[in-house]
Amino acid sequence: MDQQSYILHCKLDEILKQHDNMSVLKLSEEIGHRRTTIMELVHNSNMEKKKISATLITKLCVYFDITPNDLFEIRKL
Numbered sequence: 001m002d003q004q005s006y007i008l009h010c011k012l013d014e015i016l017k018q019h020d021n022m023s024v025l026k027l028s029e030e031i032g033h034r035r036t037t038i039m040e041l042v043h044n045s046n047m048e049k050k051k052i053s054a055t056l057i058t059k060l061c062v063y064f065d066i067t068p069n070d071l072f073e074i075r076k077l
Contacts, residue, residue, distance in 0.1 A: 007048060009075045010041045015064055031059040 016022045024042060028035040033056055040046065057068055064070075 005077050006074050007077055009073050010044055011071060013042045031063050033059060
């Protein structure tokens with residue numbers, strides 16, 4: 001398997017849309033995490049080099065009552 005032909009994709013944008021188009025700013029304030037980091041996840045910016053803290057993943061999963069599998073998926077390029 002060629003690992004370079006796959007990427008981790010964050011589905012936070014879809015999740016926000018499912019929650020009445022919640023804004024990144026509101027989410028940032030609600031979970032107490034930097035808006036810029038959340039914005040990068042929403043736009044999947046630089047995901048191949050990004051380090052996403054377990055704390056942030058936990059906060060997002062608890063806040064939206066989802067699992068990490070709901071938040072991320074592996075996509076073929």
